[in-house]
Amino acid sequence: GQQLNQSPQSMFIQEGEDVSMNCTSSSIFNTWLWYKQDPGEGPVLLIALYKAGELTSNGRLTAQFGITRKDSFLNISASIPSDVGIYFCAGLNYGGSQGNLIFGKGTKLSVKP
Amino acid sequence: NAGVTQTPKFQVLKTGQSMTLQCAQDMNHNSMYWYRQDPGMGLRLIYYSASEGTTDKGEVPNGYNVSRLNKREFSLRLESAAPSQTSVYFCASSPRMGSSPYGYTFGSGTRLTVV
Numbered sequence: 001g002q003q004l005n006q007s008p009q010s011m012f013i014q015e016g017e018d019v020s021m022n023c024t025s026s027s028i029f030n031t032w033l034w035y036k037q038d039p040g041e042g043p044v045l046l047i048a049l050y051k052a053g054e055l056t057s058n059g060r061l062t063a064q065f066g067i068t069r070k071d072s073f074l075n076i077s078a079s080i081p082s083d084v085g086i087y088f089c090a091g092l093n094y095g096g097s098q099g100n101l102i103f104g105k106g107t108k109l110s111v112k113p
Numbered sequence: 114n115a116g117v118t119q120t121p122k123f124q125v126l127k128t129g130q131s132m133t134l135q136c137a138q139d140m141n142h143n144s145m146y147w148y149r150q151d152p153g154m155g156l157r158l159i160y161y162s163a164s165e166g167t168t169d170k171g172e173v174p175n176g177y178n179v180s181r182l183n184k185r186e187f188s189l190r191l192e193s194a195a196p197s198q199t200s201v202y203f204c205a206s207s208p209r210m211g212s213s214p215y216g217y218t219f220g221s222g223t224r225l226t227v228v
Contacts, residue, residue: 009153031215042117042203042219043156088155092215100146100171100210101217105155 006089006104013079014112021087021107022073029091032065032072033101037086046087047074081111115139119204119220126194126227134189134223136204144210145187146171146217147179149200156203162187163210194227201225 006023013019023032031050035043047058049065049072056063062075072091076083089104120135138145147159158171162181176198178190187206191198201224205217 006155033216040221042205042221043217044219045216048216100158100161101215103156105153 004089004091004102004104006107008107009105010108010110012110012112015079015081017079019076019079019083019109020073021089022071023089023091023104024071025091025102026070027091027093028069029093029102030069031092032063033090033092034061034063034072034074035088035090037088037106039085043086043088076109079109079111081113084109084111117204117206117218117220119202119223121223122221123224124226126191126225128195128227130194131190131192132194133191134202134204134225135186136188136220137186138204138206138218139185140206140208140218141184142206142208142218143184144207145181146205146207147177147187147189148203148205149173150203150222151200159189159202161210194225196227199225199227 004023004025033048034046036046037043047063052069053067054065060077086106086108088106090101092101117138143164146161148156157173160179162168165184168179180188201222203222204220207217
């Protein structure tokens with residue numbers, strides 16, 4: 001089935017640094033979503049992207065839908081300790097399994113004060 | 114608070130025991146999903162229900178059954194638990210599968226250990 005390759009698998013950074021992570025796929029997606037999972041909680045939607053080339057911001061977070069429709073990236077600027085967690089990308093192909101989201105395996109972010 | 118509620122939050126089972134994980138949403142969503150999360154594997158879809166009265170297999174359905182009891186509730190049953198089913202289970206819902214808005218709302222998870 002469809003798979004998303006998310007990288008890096010983990011990051012350990014200093015507070016204040018910028019963070020960048022990305023997802024790639026061999027298949028085209030029509031929608032890209034980025035989620036964050038805090039320890040012990042379920043994932044929470046951060047940003048949704050619906051058009052190729054779209055660049056969307058949510059506070060210190062910026063995400064882009066790749067022109068080829070096969071990739072997306074998420075940037076976090078000036079990281080803070082509460083950014084700790086696992087970030088998941090998710091893609092949706094209208095023609096895929098009846099509209100199921102496909103999730104990447106996650107990027108675990110650790111922030112050192 | 115509106116959202117997805119899962120019970121129980123934690124459970125320990127012995128191999129061969131059965132149990133049902135409960136999920137309820139109060140957002141009037143049509144579609145509901147069950148995922149399992151294992152270290153390094155991300156979120157894998159077990160079963161989903163596109164609308165009340167329908168259920169379909171996801172990526173990893175073996176060893177599980179589901180029931181869409183009504184529009185609000187979607188339960189996951191393990192008939193004979195195995196250690197390989199030790200995982201964190203998440204229920205999620207969305208307004209309507211395949212239609213905007215596409216984001217899922219997740220519950221806080223059930224941490225299941227099978228010994």
